[in-house]
Amino acid sequence: MGRYPEADLGLVKRHSIAKRTSRVGRNNLASIPDPGKPLEDFINGLPDILKARELREVAAAVATARRRKRPVILMTGAHPIKCGLNPVIIDLMKRGFITGLATNGAGAIHDFEMACWGRTSEDVQIGLEDGSFGMARETADLINGAVIQGDAQDLGFGETLGLMLNEGKFPYINHSLLAEGYRLKIPVTVHVAVGTDIIHQHPSADGASIGSASHRDFRILAEEVSKLSGGVVINLGSSVVLPEVFLKALTVARNLGHSVKNFTTANFDMIQHYRPNVNVVGRPVASGGKGYSITGHHEIMLPLLAAMIKSQHISRRGK
16 A cells, blocks of 8 residues: 555545536537538538637627617728738628728728738838838828828828828729728728837828827727727727727727717737737626637638628528
């Protein structure tokens, strides 16, 4: 016999599995994907477990919010735009699933370049070596010049660029969130951190106009957030700026007497970060609502979410 005492497993209390609560059953299992069947069958065949279930719940929240005419605000960083997702977002805007869109300065720049030249995103490492990174004069001078003029007319940063793109008849505006938002009368707000964007390093940059126009967009967003009860906020790939802006917009809305509660939030990112999970998923819905954190590559997760939203809408409409 060994020197150490052992627990007697013969004395443990056991029970029948028939009386045990099980969290996974046959109804939760996935269906086998069939490429010959409609996409809706693939969506419905996802397992009703963990993040597949949560993704379905987020899609249902968006569809329900729009059916009840409640807002759906998409906050997107620059990376989803660079991942080629503008057509997916624009389709959701056109179908009425997105009622407000917020981005950061980099997001606006990539969107603007795509609208004007049909391409964006330079090689940072190569340009950094010789100081040429971010020095494209056309991008900086067009955006900076537009913002100076727009601010003088009391326009926000996003509205200014959307107006310019539509009036200028740039060749690829059908790929632009800014241009499409302006055309659809959906507020697209741009939230700038001065010094973070390539257009700030050019002589055409005017800090006063940039700050004033972006602050006007903050006030526009705060007004949209004031209507958020029963709605949805999705943060797509912004780890700092937009979660911070959203939290301040929410406190302004509540400070002004709007009871902004019982809404849904979701953070989609490749890596889960502190600020989005606290400032989007956690704190805003602590007094009512639900938050979700879903991890995955934007170029896969957003098209899947979009398909699920439309599938939810079709299913509801058919009932």
